[in-house]
Amino acid sequence: MSIFSHKNIEETYKQISSKILRTPLVMSEYINNITKAKVYFKLENLQSTGSFKLRGAINKISLLNSDDKKKGVVAYSSGNHAQAVAYASRINKINAKIIMPQTAPLIKINNTKMFGANVILYDPSKESRELMGLKIAKDEGRILIKPYDDYDIIAGQGTVGLEIAEDLFKKNIKPDIYLCCCGGGGLIAGSATYLKHFFPNIKCYSVEPNNFNDTQLSLEKNKIVSVPNNAKSICDALLATQPGEITFSINRKILEGGLSVSDDDVKKTIIFLSENLKIIAEPGGAVAAAALLNNKLEVSNKTIVVMISGGNIDNNFFANIVKS
């Protein structure tokens, strides 16, 4: 695809809107008061399968031709893409094999199995999920459903931006800032493409965990930069160590810059969101809110859209954060 634009996202939305949940854009007076800003939260944690990932997966899988559908699919994922591919495969009656790290949250592994996928666990300290995925795709003739570096996936994730824009149009509101989590960069590439087209003055920022801020660093250097792969973070959904080639080719043009947050910022934010928005956000789903609430940028008197991208957190992990 030589030119990727808001039109691809609009076309995609026509195809997938009946298969996904239109998620709400909500506001809290209390959060507006403490941030001295107008903050809209897009609740993709309420999406079917518990994260935005369904949008891209359902688009990609629906577009497979009937021969490819018969071959079945394979995907690798720390969990949200896994559940999304499993769910999208089930409703398309496609056989799915999913490679997941054995360290993934139980809720993600269990849900992926519940949706009928064949789950293969691997040891992320010893094995490469990309190589495993390619090998299975080759040996078994399956179609590999990449997690982010694919225009159909990016267009699917981008539909979240279309919904945000529609809701803001209705309220006659022009946003100043968009804060969105970033792993491989598919969600922000798609959604910021849409928002930037209709709100040219909006400033879009990727938000990553401190030690996985490869997009932040890549934006600063204006080229793809990797971070070491031996770092740790509780944000299991955002552990990509370098931006995707396609996603970065988009993001370098439309993002204002990158931000990053600590695991402690994220833990406090998960608790804060449960108390003040009454929602469950997973660590990776809370980083954009964490950037806002920990003053990673100046927001006074601005209108801000904050992405809450997922809610697949083990309840025990949540309870432990509360008790710690």
Place this chain on the structure above:
Amino acid sequence: MSIFSHKNIEETYKQISSKILRTPLVMSEYINNITKAKVYFKLENLQSTGSFKLRGAINKISLLNSDDKKKGVVAYSSGNHAQAVAYASRINKINAKIIMPQTAPLIKINNTKMFGANVILYDPSKESRELMGLKIAKDEGRILIKPYDDYDIIAGQGTVGLEIAEDLFKKNIKPDIYLCCCGGGGLIAGSATYLKHFFPNIKCYSVEPNNFNDTQLSLEKNKIVSVPNNAKSICDALLATQPGEITFSINRKILEGGLSVSDDDVKKTIIFLSENLKIIAEPGGAVAAAALLNNKLEVSNKTIVVMISGGNIDNNFFANIVKS
């Protein structure tokens, strides 16, 4: 008011809609599958102040004349009405005194104080909040803002029914069943009035904690019945021991019947909702979902609207449920 109808609610909505959050109506494919039904959840836990109570309180307080506004208000509440009156008073620049049980969840007491109200704690095993409220109203010349037995409050709470109906119209869906929590009965009286007008075949059920099922019993006997006031339940928002006179005069005409659930049902439902809808519901806010998930009525192939009325739960209490 001799005739209370959907028109009162429409008039009220015009007055208050800019001051409240329009809350989302969401669906989960997974929950549809396990219940074999189509279930829409109205997320009033996302409402400002964390519960539907703001709708009634903001309506009542906005309607006070300027003399009454100068006198200030007093209210008694286990916590959600307290926060709502405090919040509505603050934005109307009115002095508020709120009587709360010392056993109320900390989050509710703290938020009520944060909104600027003067909080008076009482011992519910020894003192009557109604008498305390009346005395303060008389001694200090304050206006008493009742929690439910007031047409302006009921019309305010009823606006949640208007939003549900609008969302269902858009999807061209006719609901078969409406499940709504019931304390004093204001929320269900208002919202069911609206829904029943536009969907005459809908069957509306109140849902209460097992030992506080006064509306269920009253509906069965077709007259106001009380339950003993020494029972216990974790559903702190639903501990009314008899229906209101006004609310019951409405509910007896439009409700199909009453259901009740155990504290254990409610605890399991709070966890279930956090895992599957990614939301925080408080015990009283989860009873309608608990009735659905514990098969308190036959729902196969039906379209059901379930009210999630509030989310003000102490995080420690939530963590303890998870760990238990």
